[in-house]
Amino acid sequence: MLKGIFIILLYLFIGEVAGYFTGGFMPGSVFGMIFLFISLKTGIVNADHVRKVATVLTKNMTMFFVPASIGLMASWDIISGNWFAIVLITLLSSLSVILSVALIQQKMESSNKKIKQNETDII
């Protein structure tokens, strides 16, 4: 358990350092996630050492952003005048994301299958 906590904190720290040196282009935690993923894949980190801690963290993720969402209280004055635009933009943009991802993925998948089929036909 402690080993897992140490590894996660270490990767967060390394990620923060990487974030600092790349001029805040990506959050340190995202760098940490990528580094941890690469380390797991290459065997530098044993998945069993982090599994327990990582599961607790990802399962309760929703709670960790409660403090940030309460910040709404402090910035309500700025938001209140624009709430309709904010909700509409969020919904429209979200719709465009879900449709573009699903359509491109399905299209590419089926053309992939066709190519594979052609290959087996030739063989």
Added chain:
Amino acid sequence: MKQILFENTPFMLTLVTGSYLFGVWVYKRSKIALLHPCLICMIIIISFLTFMDIPYESFKEGSKLIDFMLGPSVVALGLLLYDQLDHVKGNIISIITSVATGAFIGVLSVIVIGKLFNLEDMMIVSLEPKSVTTPIAVSLSAIHGGIPALTAVTVVICGISGAALGPKILSLCGIKSPIAVGLSLGAASHGLGTARAMEIGAIEGAIGGLSIGIMGIMTSIAIPLVNYLMKLI
């Protein structure tokens, strides 16, 4: 008296964990997508603080520990990515292409519609990371000069709307591929979309989890890039 009783770390941590647990209980009992644990938790805490006239600053100070946990939980997603990579062999190129396109369309559409509504730049920046899982979205918003609290709210809107309506919209548009369903739900509605995808099927759920991670990375890249390109125009 009030300060000694409520404006301290143990109380604030108890308040957050307690109201969150209550939110989860209500959500599971009611099975209404709109009664999301986070939403319930927000309502309880904000009403309590307003009623007791406790300033936001003392809440922020007292709940710092939970706020810090965002970072480690994003790092932990690395394990999720690692676990689910076996499900996607042979589809890696299409998955990365579609999620990358989705990330760029997501950021671009916010900027375009935002400009149409004459929204302030600070708000547009706050809306840009809305499709990403909250810990990443909040830090992206903070880095690029947005309002993290507003970002957190839009993330919740994306999550709830996608989880509730997403599957219906997808089937109306003729999407049948399990990978496409999981991927799009995870990309547009992060954890909530993934939870919904898990109800549809195991592949959908696993791909949804993977999609959260890729969408986080792609959006982190898309925001500075799209903003840079927009400045050139």
